[in-house]
Amino acid sequence: MLNCYAQIETMLPKWLILHWRLLLVLSVICGLLTPFVLNLYINLITQTRRYTEIADVPDKPVAIVFGAGLWADGTPTPMLADRIQGAIDLYKLGRVEKILMTGDNGTPEYNEVVAMQLYAIDQGVPANDIRLDYAGFSTYESCYRAREIFGIETAVLITQQYHLPRAVYICNRLGIDAIGFGTPDWGKFRDDSMRFYTRRELLAVVKAVVQVHILRPKPTFLGPFEGMY
DSSP states (O other): OHHHHHHHHHHHHHHHHHTHHHHHHHHHHHHHHHHHHHHHHHHHHTGGGEESSGGGOOOOSEEEEEOOOBOTTSOBOHHHHHHHHHHHHHHHTTSOSEEEEEOBOSBTTBOHHHHHHHHHHHTTOOGGGEEEETBOOSHHHHHHHHHHTTOOOEEEEEEETTTHHHHHHHHHHTTOEEEEEEEOOBTTBOHHHHHHHHHHHHHHHHHHHHIIIIIOOOOSOOOSOOOOO
16 A cells, blocks of 8 residues: 555656646636636626616615716716716615715825715715715725724615626625615726726636635725714
């Protein structure tokens, strides 16, 4: 028996040397397939938690709106405006009581969340029902801070459909019972823009899986507990 094990140990490195090209090809294939497999998994596992029709969205105490960029004049981009409008519509239908705007305020000159707040106020949402998360620098950080800083335990997330599976997945893994309302993307925005966002999302999903299952990094900023109510 010992001689058998010794023979295997002797042959294994030789086999690896002889078949290194095959192993390299298999490694490359696995690396290329991983983003697609993980995206398929996250799409499937969040399927029952995502809605595209506002009439189907269940009542939740809070809507979380993710930042999506500002124009040079400080107004929301069309994608961001759609997200905010989704929250406004849910609020006016009585489906949510409060709205958390989460985005990037990394410099004094760039303030996504105040622009988001002003847009909602202009549409008739009372300022008292809007809370701002100035340090939502990524989807992961927004979800992490929503739970740890604002104490949100259940919410409806509002973002474009291509981004929604990842957002719902991250928030659920970080302790928020989250569902999502997906605003239109393909067919509304330019195809070249959507191809770019979709390709980027493939890699972002891989990063998200590593973050929530392996690394669990702290956000850039945490700070004191604020509570949502």
